[in-house]
Every structure is written in structure tokens, then in C-alpha cells.
Amino acid sequence: GFRMGIVGLPNVGKSTLFNALTKTAAAQAANFPFCTIEPNVGEVAVPDPRLDTLAAIAGSKQIIPTRITFVDIAGLVKGASKGEGLGNQFLANIRETDAIAHVLRCFEDGDITHVEGRVDPLADADVIETELMIADMESIERRLANLSRKLKGGDKDALDQDRLLRQALAVLNEGRPARTIAVSDDDRRAWDMLQLLTAKPVLFVCNVAEDEAANGNALSEKVREMAEAQGAGHVVISARIEEEISQLDAEEAQMFLGEMGLEEPGLDRLIRAGYSLLGLQTYFTVGPKEARAWTITKGTLAPQAAGVIHGDFEKGFIRSETIAYDDYVAGKGEAGAREAGKLRVEGKTYEVKDGDVLHFLFSG
Numbered sequence: 001g002f003r004m005g006i007v008g009l010p011n012v013g014k015s016t017l018f019n020a021l022t023k024t025a026a027a028q029a030a031n032f033p034f035c036t037i038e039p040n041v042g043e044v045a046v047p048d049p050r051l052d053t054l055a056a057i058a059g060s061k062q063i064i065p066t067r068i069t070f071v072d073i074a075g076l077v078k079g080a081s082k083g084e085g086l087g088n089q090f091l092a093n094i095r096e097t098d099a100i101a102h103v104l105r106c107f108e109d110g111d112i113t114h115v116e117g118r119v120d121p122l123a124d125a126d127v128i129e130t131e132l133m134i135a136d137m138e139s140i141e142r143r144l145a146n147l148s149r150k151l152k153g154g155d156k157d158a159l160d161q162d163r164l165l166r167q168a169l170a171v172l173n174e175g176r177p178a179r180t181i182a183v184s185d186d187d188r189r190a191w192d193m194l195q196l197l198t199a200k201p202v203l204f205v206c207n208v209a210e211d212e213a214a215n216g217n218a219l220s221e222k223v224r225e226m227a228e229a230q231g232a233g234h235v236v237i238s239a240r241i242e243e244e245i246s247q248l249d250a251e252e253a254q255m256f257l258g259e260m261g262l263e264e265p266g267l268d269r270l271i272r273a274g275y276s277l278l279g280l281q282t283y284f285t286v287g288p289k290e291a292r293a294w295t296i297t298k299g300t301l302a303p304q305a306a307g308v309i310h311g312d313f314e315k316g317f318i319r320s321e322t323i324a325y326d327d328y329v330a331g332k333g334e335a336g337a338r339e340a341g342k343l344r345v346e347g348k349t350y351e352v353k354d355g356d357v358l359h360f361l362f363s364g
């Protein structure tokens with residue numbers, strides 16, 4: 001599955017957010033830097049109202065949302081790239097994620113210690129980003145040194161790696177993260193294999209006070225500008241509110257949200273923002289037994305989409321009966337959509353669209 005790492009300086013609200021996300025008490029929030037030392041991992045259902053609509057139409061007994069994994073990566077501080085504050089382990093944890101949710105403290109509270117002694121989300125973002133850039137530069141230098149022998153042999157992969165590493169190093173030396181490099185389709189695979197920390201897509205998460213959750217504040221506004229300038233994602237959230245909501249039942253939560261002037265939990269926005277940051281989309285399988293959502297990357301062809309369900313589906317793929325979500329709803333189900341001529345039979349070269357309701361036919 002897809003993994004998002006939650007990073008940020010100590011005491012910005014990572015654990016509070018992670019706990020709310022996963023509703024576990026495992027990662028305990030405490031006003032104490034380094035309180036969560038082990039990386040905490042939690043799976044979260046991706047909220048998608050379309051799935052409930054499909055299940056209602058088909059009378060599905062079970063609803064199975066698709067999931068995304070969050071990892072609470074604590075302990076990233078100034079000096080982490082030098083191994084301070086248990087830094088190296090954390091950098092290794094970040095390397096294993098597909099994207100980064102970078103939590104920034106945008107709330108004032110004299111009772112909560114700030115490790116740098118002031119509330120300044122842009123400066124905080126810089127501290128973390130600098131550590132990640134230093135870590136990338138060091139790993140690039142090491143790898144370039146290791147490559148030099150292979151280069152003499154004229155190895156094509158080694159030449160590609162060498163070129164990309166040097167390109168990344170030049171950008172990092174200018175103080176910019178590797179994600180600002182426009183990578184060509186041809187280079188994409190080799191680039192991803194480099195696993196640079198600052199090449200991962202970033203979602204900035206502004207943690208604001210409870211009464212600012214609906215509209216943000218001056219600090220979160222600055223973060224928004226910074227994120228937009230870099231092509232990064234951003235979302236405003238109040239970790240405290242999310243913590244409270246996570247302890248309520250659905251009806252109470254809806255009332256509470258209304259009182260706070262919010263349409264939906266911030267976590268729903270966070271998860272969706274992470275989903276789109278990763279270039280992910282959803283297709284559905286719907287029947288009387290279950291309605292289920294599946295995650296694929298944009299551009300995935302039908303056989304590979306089938307392979308997400310089971311490897312055999314991909315190997316023996318014959319065709320896919322396909323109904324767009326809107327057509328399924330308009331036809332009040334598969335039979336109606338079929339009658340309206342909206343059921344398409346698609347083959348191996350079909351690029352699955354977000355919201356497609358699919359039924360795979362396969363041999364074997």
C-alpha cells in the first residue's frame with residue numbers, strides 16, 4: 001500500500017494528529033520532545049462518499065474502503081542528519097515512505113514548549129528541509145564515489161544514475177529540494193530508485209488553534225503561499241479538534257463540526273490531499289456481497305488495475321466490463337446502466353478512470 005510519513009519538529013502536534021487519524025492510544029501525545037521514539041504505523045480508511053452511494057444502490061452487505069498507511073516519524077530536529085536526536089533512524093524511516101506530511105505549528109500556546117523557542121512555521125519548515133537536504137547531499141556524494149568504478153566499464157544504468165545524481169546535487173547545492181527538478185518520463189524509473197528524501201512529494205499541514213480551523217490564520221496563510229510557490233500541497237487542520245472528533249460517534253461528530261463551522265473532519269481533507277499528492281485514484285467493484293474501493297496510480301491500465309485485487313487477475317486478464325460512476329448512479333445500478341448502453345467492454349490497453357465501476361473477466 002501507499003505510505004505517508006508524518007514529520008515535523010517536536011511538539012508541533014504530530015502525535016495528536018496521528019492518534020486522531022488512527023484512533024489508537026499507541027502514540028501518546030505529551031508535552032515533551034522525543035516522546036514518540038518508535039515510528040508508529042497506522043492504516044486509515046480513505047473516506048469516499050461515492051462508495052456508500054454504490055453500496056446503497058447495489059444493496060451490498062459490506063463496504064470496504066481503500067486504505068492508506070500513515071507513519072508517525074518523530075525526532076527530526078536540527079542536527080538530525082548528523083545523527084543527533086536519533087536522527088539517522090528517522091531518516092531511514094522517511095526513506096521508506098511514498099510522500100511526506102510535514103506538520104507545522106501555527107498555533108500560539110505559552111504552555112507548549114517550542115524547541116526553537118518561537119512560533120515560526122516557515123523557519124520550522126526550513127529546519128526540517130535543511131536536514132533532509134543535507135542527508136540527500138551526503139548520500140549522493142557516497143553513491144557517486146561508489147559509482148565511479150562501474151562508470152569506467154561504461155554501464156548504461158550507472159551512467160544514468162551518475163547523471164541524475166549530479167543533477168540533484170547541483171539543485172541541492174543551490175538550497176532547493178530535489179522535488180523541484182522536472183524529471184522526464186524516460187528518467188522516472190531511475191530517478192525513483194535514487195530514493196532521495198527531498199524528492200518525495202510534500203504536503204504541508206498547518207496545525208492551528210481550535211477557533212481557527214475553519215479559516216486558518218496569518219501563519220497558515222504564509223505556509224500556503226510557500227507551498228504554492230513550490231508546487232507542494234497544503235492543508236489547514238486543528239489537531240486538537242481532530243483529537244476530540246475521533247472520540248465522538250458519527251452523529252455527535254457531525255454536530256460538533258457544525259458548531260465549529262466545519263463541513264467535514266480535517267482528517268478527511270488531509271487524507272484526500274495525501275491521496276491526490278501521490279497521484280492516486282480509485283476504482284470500485286460492486287456486488288451484493290460487498291462494495292469495495294481499490295487504489296491505483298493515475299494512468300494504470302486495466303490488467304494492472306485487476307492485479308491490485310489479485311496477481312492471477314492480471315496474468316489471466318481477458319476484458320473488463322466498465323461503467324463510469326455517474327452512469328452507474330444514473331442507471332440505478334448495473335442493469336440500468338447496461339440498458340442505457342453505458343456498460344463498456346474494455347481490453348488490455350484501457351486506462352482506468354477515477355470512479356470506474358469494474359467487473360473483470362479473466363481465465364485461469
Ligand code: GDP
Binds near residue numbers: 112
Ligand atoms: P509531537 O511532538 O509533534 O508529536 O507533538 P504532540 O502531538 O505530542 O503535541 C505536543 C503538545 O502540543 C501536546 O500537549 C498537545 O496536546 C499540544 N497540541 C497539539 N496540537 C495543538 C493545538 O492545535 N493547539 C494547542 N494549544 N495545543 C496543541
